[in-house]
Amino acid sequence: MLIDNVLFYVFAALVLGGGILTITRRNAVHSAVSLIVSLLGVAGLYLLQQAEFLFAVQIVLYVGGIMVLFLFVIMLVNLDQAAKERQFNRQWLVALAAVAAVALEVGFFLYRGRDAFHIAEAVPALLPPGLGNTEVVADSLFSEYLLPFEVASLLLLVAVVGSVIMAKKRI
């Protein structure tokens, strides 16, 4: 289907363009807005892969939660001074060389192995009759992955307590 292909490339352009803008903008607020564009592109890719629940989670949690947190912190710490200074550190050339080496490696791997990844094309998302993606994910999450789920809740508790203690003036 042509429309799927077009949508894939549109979302891919959003993801990569947003990502590149995120790491090159001088102003942190512009970076945050570019990151939102990138995250929305990823959400579109989820929808293209028929992961509707993750699409909703991505928008509500990432765009609505994490990015608002980022914007609040950008407003809390005064970044006007930082925007005027040098944006990249002194090792940027070494870093780019290292990343280029990794890119070559990954690119070579994907080029040589591209025939091994053909399975997914043929498999449509078969859902049980009468159930949507959310029900199936919930089923799997609360039966097969119950222990990791509980561990994740503990992780969130630790993160909440930790961030409150970090941001407190005096403990």
Added chain:
Amino acid sequence: MHPIPTVNYLVLSAALLLIGTVGVLTRRNVVIILMSIELILNAVNINLIAFSRSLPLVEGHANVGGQVFAIFVITDAVAEAAVGLGILIALFRNKETVLADEIDLLKW
């Protein structure tokens, strides 16, 4: 039928991972370093969802293991952002800077 091959998603995910890595390694601003980490985690999620489709079916139905793991990755991203931004606020209160290479107390 899904017309887009998995390898397209893998290439996209690898590109996003590399962009995020460049951001982490070259930027001075800690806020933007944290944003780059979010980019890397999203690259992981794209991979997980793409591979989730090629898992064998369970009782004739789609296997959503990859989607469940993507949920756990998002949980991690939330925890990391909350703690990281908390540390950033504490740091800004003590050192009045958000530039990573000015925080060099442990540097010899």
